[in-house]
Amino acid sequence: MATYPKPIMKMSELKAMGFSEEYLLRIYYSHNQRVAWKASNKQNSVILFDTEELEKLRRKHCEMQ
Numbered sequence: 854m855a856t857y858p859k860p861i862m863k864m865s866e867l868k869a870m871g872f873s874e875e876y877l878l879r880i881y882y883s884h885n886q887r888v889a890w891k892a893s894n895k896q897n898s899v900i901l902f903d904t905e906e907l908e909k910l911r912r913k914h915c916e917m918q
Contacts, residue, residue, distance in 0.1 A: 855908055855911070857870075857904035857907075857908070859904065860903070860904055860905065861901055861902070861903060861904065862901070862902050862904055863899045863900070863901060863902075864877050864881075864889075864899065864900045864901075864902065865899070867902060867907075877889070877900070877902070880902075880907070880910065881900055886910075887903070887906055888902055888903055888906045888907050888910055889901065889902045889903075889907075
């Protein structure tokens with residue numbers, strides 16, 4: 854199980870931890886996902902991730918492979 858320094862993290866912080874941008878964006882654009890959202894309605898707003906839900910989803914993806 855991965856440990857995350859914060860319960861809510863920016864995509865850039867997760868990329869610094871080793872997650873690929875492609876993987877994170879695939880999660881963000883997935884239909885009915887509850888892991889990631891934009892911080893505001895502005896075009897260049899950061900994408901935030903709930904790290905607890907991200908870890909659950911990551912484990913589910915690993916089990917499926």
